[in-house]
Amino acid sequence: xxxxxxxxxxxxxxTSRMVAAKALRQLGCTSAExxxxxxxxxxxxxxxxxxxxxxxxMPGMDGIEVLRQLRASGQRLAAPVLVISGHGGNTDxxxxxxxxxxxxxLSKPFDPTLFRARVMSSIENKxxxxxxxxxxxxIDRLSEAAMIMESGRFHPAxxxxxxxxxxxxxxxxLASVFMEMAHQVYDRELSMQRNIRTLNGAGLLLLQGVLxxxxxxxxxxxxxxxxxxxxxxxWSNMVAGVLCCAWAVGSGKSLRVSFQEFTFLLIWAAxxxxxxxxxFEAAGHVSGIVMSIILALQGFAVFxxxxxxxxxxxxxxxxAGLGVGxxxxxxxxxxxxxxxxxxxxxxxxxxxxxxxxxxxxxxLLAVKHPPTLDTIVSSGLVLVLSxxxxxxxxxxxxxxxxxxxxxxxSDLLVALTGVCVGFCTVLYIRLIALAGAVFASQCAYAxxxxxxxxxxxxxxxxxxxxxxxxxxxxxxxLALVGPxxxxxxxxxxxxxxxxxxxxxxxxx
Amino acid sequence: MIDPRAxxxxxxxxxxxxxxxxxxxESFLEEGxxxxxxxxxxxxxxxxxxxxxxxxxxxxNARDLGxxxxxxxxxxxxxxxxxxxxxxxxxxxxxxxLVEWEGVAPALVGEMKRxxxxx
Numbered sequence: 001x002x003x004x005x006x007x008x009x010x011x012x013x014x015t016s017r018m019v020a021a022k023a024l025r026q027l028g029c030t031s032a033e034x035x036x037x038x039x040x041x042x043x044x045x046x047x048x049x050x051x052x053x054x055x056x057x058m059p060g061m062d063g064i065e066v067l068r069q070l071r072a073s074g075q076r077l078a079a080p081v082l083v084i085s086g087h088g089g090n091t092d093x094x095x096x097x098x099x100x101x102x103x104x105x106l107s108k109p110f111d112p113t114l115f116r117a118r119v120m121s122s123i124e125n126k127x128x129x130x131x132x133x134x135x136x137x138x139i140d141r142l143s144e145a146a147m148i149m150e151s152g153r154f155h156p157a158x159x160x161x162x163x164x165x166x167x168x169x170x171x172x173x174l175a176s177v178f179m180e181m182a183h184q185v186y187d188r189e190l191s192m193q194r195n196i197r198t199l200n201g202a203g204l205l206l207l208q209g210v211l212x213x214x215x216x217x218x219x220x221x222x223x224x225x226x227x228x229x230x231x232x233x234x235w236s237n238m239v240a241g242v243l244c245c246a247w248a249v250g251s252g253k254s255l256r257v258s259f260q261e262f263t264f265l266l267i268w269a270a271x272x273x274x275x276x277x278x279x280f281e282a283a284g285h286v287s288g289i290v291m292s293i294i295l296a297l298q299g300f301a302v303f304x305x306x307x308x309x310x311x312x313x314x315x316x317x318x319x320a321g322l323g324v325g326x327x328x329x330x331x332x333x334x335x336x337x338x339x340x341x342x343x344x345x346x347x348x349x350x351x352x353x354x355x356x357x358x359x360x361x362x363x364l365l366a367v368k369h370p371p372t373l374d375t376i377v378s379s380g381l382v383l384v385l386s387x388x389x390x391x392x393x394x395x396x397x398x399x400x401x402x403x404x405x406x407x408x409x410s411d412l413l414v415a416l417t418g419v420c421v422g423f424c425t426v427l428y429i430r431l432i433a434l435a436g437a438v439f440a441s442q443c444a445y446a447x448x449x450x451x452x453x454x455x456x457x458x459x460x461x462x463x464x465x466x467x468x469x470x471x472x473x474x475x476x477x478l479a480l481v482g483p484x485x486x487x488x489x490x491x492x493x494x495x496x497x498x499x500x501x502x503x504x505x506x507x508x
Numbered sequence: 509m510i511d512p513r514a515x516x517x518x519x520x521x522x523x524x525x526x527x528x529x530x531x532x533x534e535s536f537l538e539e540g541x542x543x544x545x546x547x548x549x550x551x552x553x554x555x556x557x558x559x560x561x562x563x564x565x566x567x568x569n570a571r572d573l574g575x576x577x578x579x580x581x582x583x584x585x586x587x588x589x590x591x592x593x594x595x596x597x598x599x600x601x602x603x604x605x606l607v608e609w610e611g612v613a614p615a616l617v618g619e620m621k622r623x624x625x626x627x
Contacts, residue, residue, distance in 0.1 A: 012565070013539070013565045014539055015532060015535040015569045016565075016568060016572070018532055018535050019518070019532055019572060022523070022532070023521045026521075086567070086568060108568055109514065109518065109571050109572045110521045111517070111521075112517060112520040
């Protein structure tokens with residue numbers, strides 16, 4: 001026996017308790033003594049014993065009643081009970097004691113050999129049963145872990161099998177094999193999830209690039225017709241905002257937001273309004289291709305801010321990707337600057353404000369966008385808010401005009417820009433939620449490529465061979481940065497394979 | 509008066525240490541008079557249940573220690589009492605038990621001395 005067995009002696013007679021205690025000590029057991037059935041029940045509630053020696057005949061609550069109450073309370077299973085009957089005692093009483101859950105009986109005076117045999121075997125059985133119960137508990141945990149896996153989403157740490165797997169027995173081996181397999185499934189599913197995320201992210205990103213890239217040549221076309229940029233900013237954002245709000249209301253969403261959410265939207269609207277003004281103003285002074293190229297700086301801005309704020313993990317590979325992308329942008333600028341496109345270097349610097357402001361919005365959205373706020377609702381509200389913020393400036397500067405009053409080409413272009421801006425804003429929030437701010441900022445590259453393509457198509461700007469080479473560099477940079485890496489603790493889905501049983505052929 | 513085989517058996521149950529056996533005898537010599545007193549009390553009060561319990565206890569200890577005659581006398585009283593009895597028909601038996609105790613007690617004291625314990 002590893003640890004001394006602890007026995008409870010229940011007998012109203014002091015001398016009898018003393019005999020039992022000394023006899024048990026002789027067998028290497030420790031003991032506690034109580035003089036009545038009531039005390040025994042009380043003590044059994046608080047302490048655990050390996051065996052109970054229970055005198056049947058006691059004044060007040062007798063041994064039979066103790067057994068009956070133990071049985072009723074469910075404590076009976078906790079320790080084996082040996083009932084003690086007087087010499088030549090009533091056999092019926094012993095039988096009913098055993099029927100009530102007693103393990104065996106001892107008659108007084110004790111026969112030394114029988115006493116030793118019954119006490120030791122009762123304790124041995126109890127320990128074996130405890131070990132079995134423990135095994136069953138471990139098996140329960142294993143099957144719970146299996147149920148967690150089967151029920152769907154899981155993380156290996158949430159299976160809580162480490163302590164089971166550490167056991168040196170067969171159950172421990174089973175648990176460690178199970179854990180190993182759970183880890184393999186987890187790793188496989190995680191990489192699959194990442195691939196799907198990358199694919200979805202890339203799709204959204206290209207769509208975003210194509211649409212947002214269109215805004216650059218559109219704003220240049222607008223500037224050719226209408227130089228009231230503050231009015232243009234107001235209308236394009238208002239059209240976009242009203243469109244998104246209508247979309248939100250149409251799909252049954254409420255435009256109601258909390259004060260905290262409103263504050264967040266107001267900050268976002270202010271930054272976005274400013275970026276819109278700069279974009280529409282710069283459109284008058286920088287060519288479509290150059291503007292598109294400048295927008296690619298957004299990736300650099302976001303990655304730098306994100307790395308500084310430790311929002312996403314900076315890695316050598318991601319820095320390299322960014323570097324390659326930037327080299328592409330610089331090459332494009334060098335090639336373009338020898339030709340036409342910029343009438344003033346000041347405007348080039350002002351235009352660079354746009355990607356920096358976009359970068360700030362990226363981070364703001366990634367860190368602060370309330371998850372409860374619907375993306376279409378927040379897009380709609382932020383666009384309307386940014387339009388309203390620009391309105392007083394437009395009025396003061398005399399840039400206010402009524403959209404649609406003259407049905408001019410420029411009005412049509414402003415409305416079209418608004419539609420693009422609305423779509424892009426919704427898409428962009430979704431992209432950040434899906435792939436993270438750094439990856440989302442890579443849409444700047446897609447915007448650049450698309451912007452150049454649109455500029456060639458719509459503005460008849462020329463695309464040189466060098467421009468093409470530089471674009472290739474930008475795209476490889478995008479691939480290197482990749483989508484955001486999770487911080488761990490991501491659950492994966494466990495899918496069971498449907499197995500078909502082979503049907504044995506009758507010939508075999 | 510005292511069956512030496514019973515004492516040997518008890519000694520073996522206790523693990524063979526004479527001091528332990530002496531402890532048990534000492535305890536019985538202390539508890540015995542209390543049990544006898546409660547038997548007399550039960551007779552006076554006409555409480556059959558109390559008489560039965562005291563007789564049972566005394567019987568049990570007496571048998572452990574080899575006082576076989578005392579044990580048998582107590583057992584006769586114990587099993588003679590039915591539910592609701594006032595125990596009055598056992599007056600003579602209880603008196604005989606008291607007399608028997610007067611013989612058993614000094615014999616047990618002698619055993620204690622033999623085991624190396626002064627009374």
